[in-house]
Amino acid sequence: MDITLLLTSTVTLASGIPLTLLLTAASLLAGLVLAVPLAFMRASSRKWLSLPVLAYTYGFRGTPLLVQLFIIYYGLGQIGIIRSSVLWVLLRDPFWCCLLAFSLNSAAYTTEIFRGGIQAVATGLVEAAQAVGMSPLQIKRRIIFPIAFRSVLPSYANEVISLVKATSLASTVTLLEITGLSRKLVSETFAPYEIFIAAGVLYLGLTFLLTGFFHALEGRLNAAPRAKTPLGRVALQQVAHEQ
């Protein structure tokens, strides 16, 4: 193995980090914004609220992210209405296709994670809030969501880490994030070994930082206790996104 090449390609590939982080952060944010209301709908006892959300999460969790990305990137362009609409300005751009696919996919997983947390909140805590006269929205915002969020934080951290790694799929639709750059570099140097190791090291570094961040967040929120999960369940798990 050529150590010099490994080091120089690590530096070169590091220029892909901003795009990897941008894809992760933007789809995470969009996924979260979508997931919070969807999780409450999914946790609802009213079938007409929960069933459509179940269909959505089932669809996006039951199919590979790569397939979803290809459908959006290659498939939507086949539909005339979309090609002639304003949406086409965004959807002909691989970046926005990735963002859409990752956001919808992440929202599906996050919805199910939060749904579990919401349903695990003890009814007595909700009744105590009702008994002082809080409105349903106040109860969701001030009581249910904060308690649920704490209890699902380790699972949510796993989702975030999975998403970082899943952004590597963006390389399949020409984006030059860490993996995309690696493939480009390999085709120029024919040294896949060093270059992909360098890419792996960069992902590992990102994951390491994120794990640390969630540990710290958990520790902080743990001053106010979560339901039951012990500290330190943030782990590298390939649970959410499969290739």
Place this chain on the structure above:
Amino acid sequence: MHEPTVKELPAHGVRAERIEKRLGGNDVLRGVDLIVRTGEILSILGSSGSGKSTLLRCLNLLTVPDSGDIWVHGEKLAIRSESQHGGQAEILDHRQVRRVRASMGMVFQSFNLWPHMTALENVTEGPVLVKGIRRNAAADLGRHYLAKVGLSDKAGAYPRHLSGGQQQRVAIARALAMEPRVLLFDEPTSALDPELVGEVLRVMATLADEGRTMVIVTHELAFAREVSTRAAFMHRGLIEEESPSQKFFSSPVSGRLRSFLASHR
């Protein structure tokens, strides 16, 4: 439908009429009538399953009765009774119910403190969200009521760092901070270790001395006898006997109440 005249209604206080509730196929309440007058301390006794907790929960509609009427402070609560076609009983005016709940403090058997908030935050959350009191004014209010239950030094503590007795006292402070006109206690000492029961009962006795209107569902007979002005005994979803405390405990009429009192000594 029988609408009570002004004269019949207690000016304030709570009144329930012909309350029926079925839960899980059991007739938990079978047409109960109950009146709680202002300034009165009513203890509700009875063995487990007699319906006393359900009756209490009906008063602020945490449990919606299948049928019957409830008046709180002279205002009739808008509920739709269960229909013959299987339609569930439901709250019709949620705004009204929230307003009424805010005027009735409730203390639960399992404390139900919000685990992500400190003792003080637990106490101030209601006043801030429901009454719109500013945060720092609410903090003063919260500290006042924590002091009242003897927990001034625990304002910053999270519930999991408090003993059961302390948690229940915070829960009482939380109810008091809404400055309610009626306090409802649902077996407030049943989940406590025996050595912690005393501190909670002492706080409740202080509240009783202030002349507050209280409804207490409890198994603590000695305490009920000491503080309550009136007592009711429930059996199988009905009030079997109800009388001023003195008479209730010293000369009970019903045989069931007599054996209940005898077996709980």
